[in-house]
Amino acid sequence: MRRILPALAVLLALALSACGEASLTTEQLHDRAAAICTRTATATDRIAMPNTPAQADRFLQQGLAELRPATAELRALKAPTDVRERYDRAVQLAGQELALIARHERAIAHGDDVSDTYRHLDAALEPLLRQENAYWRALQLEACVRR
Numbered sequence: 001m002r003r004i005l006p007a008l009a010v011l012l013a014l015a016l017s018a019c020g021e022a023s024l025t026t027e028q029l030h031d032r033a034a035a036i037c038t039r040t041a042t043a044t045d046r047i048a049m050p051n052t053p054a055q056a057d058r059f060l061q062q063g064l065a066e067l068r069p070a071t072a073e074l075r076a077l078k079a080p081t082d083v084r085e086r087y088d089r090a091v092q093l094a095g096q097e098l099a100l101i102a103r104h105e106r107a108i109a110h111g112d113d114v115s116d117t118y119r120h121l122d123a124a125l126e127p128l129l130r131q132e133n134a135y136w137r138a139l140q141l142e143a144c145v146r147r
Contacts, residue, residue, distance in 0.1 A: 023080045029087065030141060032077055037144035040070035053114035060105035067098055074144075083139055090135035090144070093128060097146075100124055 024032065043066045050059040071094045079087035104121040108114055129146050136144040 023078045023084070026080050026083060029077055029079050029083070030139075033074055033087075033139075033141050034143040036070050036073045037141065040066055041143070056114045056118065057105060057108045060101060060108065064098065064102055064105060067094075067101070071095055071098055086135050086138055090132055090139065090141075093132035093135065097125065097128055097132065100128065 044063055047059060047062045047066070048055075050056045071091065074091050074094065077087075078084075101121065104117050104124075107117050133145045136142070
């Protein structure tokens with residue numbers, strides 16, 4: 001009996017961990033990802049656009065504060081195998097977008113010229129967003145398409 005209990009505990013732990021590894025259905029993925037993206041878009045739309053260079057850093061900080069947890073939530077969703085590669089690539093690109101914004105936010109915080117930094121950020125984001133948006137559209141997740 002003493003040998004059986006640890007073995008049962010291991011089997012139970014494996015069974016429970018396997019439950020967390022199950023893929024979502026396409027509909028579940030769509031619903032959950034769309035909810036995350038819609039909530040995040042609503043929150044980021046509420047962030048006041050900077051009117052002065054002094055407000056630019058705060059604008060990016062507030063945006064990152066919304067985008068970071070949303071990207072983590074999207075990353076935590078396990079897409080079904082038929083769309084997993086495209087979904088994972090879209091989320092990976094969203095992570096690259098975050099890193100790019102964070103790098104430019106740090107540059108502004110350290111005194112770089114705000115106008116030049118925004119110009120560089122915009123130029124760097126444009127092709128990345130175009131590619132990311134193509135994946136979201138292919139997945140029929142229009143709520144996740146960035147403006």
